[in-house]
Amino acid sequence: MYLSLNYILAAIKKLNNVHPFIGITFLSCKRNHLPVGKTMEYPMDQKNKEFMDEVQKIIPNSAWYYQPYKSNAFVKKWVKEDYASSGLQSINTRSFQRCFIHESNSKIWGWDKNYISEISKKVIKGNKKIPLIDLAIWCFKFEEWDHAITLEEIVQQFISMYQITKQEIEILFTTTISGYPNCLAFQEEVVKAALLANNLEEPPDAKPDEEGTLSFLALDNVGPSDHMEMNLASRLNIITGDNGLGKTFLMDCSWWALTGTWTSNEARPKYNGKKSNIRFSIAGKMQHTKEVSISYDIQNLTWKRNGRQPTIPGLIVYACVDGSYAVWDPSKHYGVNKNRPSVFSGSQVWNGLDGSIEGLIRDWVKWQSSPTKYPFDIFTNVLSVLSPPDIGTLTSGDPIRIPEDTREIPTIVHPYGIVPITNTSAGIRRIVTLAYLIVWAWHEHKISSQFRNVKPDSRIVIMIDEIEAHLHPKWQRTILPALMEVQKVLSEELEIQFILSTHSPLVLASAESAFRQEIDKLFHMKLSLPNQDAILEEVDFIKYGQINAWLTSPIFNLRQARSQEAEVAIEEAKILQMTDNPDYEAVFHTHEKLLNCLAENDIFWPRWIYFAEQHGVEI
The missing domain is CATH 3.40.50.300 (P-loop containing nucleotide triphosphate hydrolases)
Known part of the structure; x- marks a missing residue:
């Protein structure tokens, strides 16, 4: 089973309220075991680029990445291939610098001990936490699942893969599933990347499809x-x-x-x-x-x-x-x-x-x-x-x-x-x-x-x-x-x-x-x-x-597969056969019409001859 197109599109719409730091840097660092309170050599830009290649490169022949997350009004939903080392790097080293232990202009990185609270200050407004199901559906949009899988189990798989801690869930995230359409969450076939892209705005380098x-x-x-x-x-x-x-x-x-x-x-x-x-x-x-x-x-x-x-x-x-x-x-x-x-x-x-x-x-x-x-x-x-x-x-x-x-x-x-x-x-x-x-x-x-x-x-x-x-x-x-x-x-x-x-x-x-x-x-x-x-x-x-x-099917809608005259004569004959005490003259004239229109071996004759003889017509 695979996540359905309707659920993927709903998740994309909901992720518009999520900061790109959470959707890219945070998830990439968590999956790659960035340590807390200490540092390691960690090529941040490269790892983020690899993560974007896997999750956000949804059109194979495009150099642009789809960006479902919150952005200012002047930035569209597609970002260039250097986004990890330019725009996202600026976010990491400036807006979220207090979340990391990092030596400037180096590949030395680690989580600050207070990274959760520092992230919370930047991304949590009021008590509105980030639904893990939205991130999970986006990241797992092309993954295959067992037939018995549930959305709750997908959330747990996401928590396990990205090593989301209880404290992170308590402060940053919610496991509640809501805001999705009243339709099937799963389908038999994987959503094709082209079909998904077809429901989104085109990347700047989009070329017409061919053939x-x-x-x-x-x-x-x-x-x-x-x-x-x-x-x-x-x-x-x-x-x-x-x-x-x-x-x-x-x-x-x-x-x-x-x-x-x-x-x-x-x-x-x-x-x-x-x-x-x-x-x-x-x-x-x-x-x-x-x-x-x-x-x-x-x-x-x-x-x-x-x-x-x-x-x-x-x-x-x-x-x-x-x-x-x-x-x-x-x-x-x-x-x-x-x-x-x-x-x-x-x-x-x-x-x-x-x-x-x-x-x-x-x-x-x-x-x-x-x-x-x-x-x-x-x-x-x-x-x-x-x-x-x-x-x-x-x-x-x-x-x-x-x-x-x-x-x-x-x-x-x-x-x-x-x-x-x-x-x-x-x-x-x-x-x-x-x-x-x-x-x-x-x-x-x-x-x-x-x-x-x-x-x-x-x-x-x-x-x-x-x-x-x-x-x-x-x-x-x-x-x-x-x-x-x-x-x-x-x-x-x-x-x-x-x-x-x-x-x-x-x-x-x-x-x-x-x-x-x-x-x-x-x-x-x-x-x-x-x-x-x-x-x-x-x-x-x-x-x-x-x-x-x-x-005689609804496509051609003929009552009889005969000449029009034969069709009219047979329909008249059928009406007479359903009439109580039909008039001799009417039966006789209809018989004459049938003689004129039908072949000697027509399958209607046995049904008609007995009826006509019963009403005085000499055959």
Whole structure:
């Protein structure tokens, strides 16, 4: 067990009333057995620095130490790495000099016999003693404990480790535990340093976290909804809902939250006089998740973002529903290249855009003819993974020339022959384009990272609006699991966050074998009847099994997995069956409707035929 985040934060807040001498020098000297009434060679500054390294260095990549203790109004909560030999040294040798036996400018130190009373004069106001539990929680914030541990036992452990005497407790401290929130004091996992730091103000040398994925998005008075929010999963996020409720809108807002750019028209407020906000959090590799809130500037008709954000997103690929594609590479969108294009039309992805992308046709041929076969091998492997189940693996053939085109055109080998990529079906074109863009973006990112002498990202985001578009039902049933296998093809160490929208029960059924509640989430958009407002809900992922069961689930909300006419006829028939003494004419006309709508082997017939015959209808 570990101390909970809420208790650690409460202790930090309470330590704001404790003098830093107690929290650093006193505890360091006590733990290192500084003698009383006599001296020893004791490197005070070094020992205090070692203590601060252990207890107050909570952000590994920062040179600053968090200082939870009392300070004057002009000193912030972060102190420099020389604090032990500068500010704290001054406190030790001036403000608390009567507490020590010390030869000036030497390493000879010891406690004065009256050190307790001298400390009391400086740090105790009235009868308000220092709670040992506050110091204990702060010092033991990352320690592991037995499941049966209590706060009282932690206080006793602290007293033992720091050799707090009965006289010190009597005059300086209290063992009383109070002022903590009404919640669990312990949790199963250790509080991550990054999570703790996320709840505190940033150190002066804080750098943006990197390789960010979207962890939270909220829209207030924006687009089709008064309020909409989602806490995203780290791996798979599926968004469902009827047409016109805002799935694409939500996808575009997710892209904007990550990148600060729009793929087309930017989101607009509802113009009802209320304030409009977009709030979001991006989780980097250090798991910093500070929430950012951006308000709509009604005067300038835009969303104003400042230049700095706490987390820089990683590589992002977005397949838009209109056939365009967007790519965001942090190595290319910061500094001098921050305004370079990131959204490409379908034609530009295939034929190229000068200075930005060579295009699928040229890159495919170039990769295929490269002696190293990289990234062509990666591309063909991704194609293989994403291939449709009915016509087999999408295999690359030799490039060919076609009339009225000076380029060599890539080909696909089908069972019935070799087909130029330009002549393939819409479904194959979409999947080939997606495969190319993922591989191209990853390849370009690796090259750019090499130029900058940094490691490529290990976390990326892939967004696809209407993943089932142009795909045969057989392909819809396999595309999602196949897409999730792509990360293994690109790199074994790669983590991909997927944000997908779909209308297809086949896609959801295909997720049943891969969906994991701890890292995946399902969201559903629907119309709220009281105020006709679009709302977004996180729903439990239930394995319905058959496609018919998905169609009649709350996600698609069909009463019958049949035609609309058949659904109406069956509902009429059910009402008649529950009616006392139904009219012959009504039964006859309903029977005619059923004959017109239902197949001969429909499972509803046995239930209906007996009823109809009982009421005079000849079958």
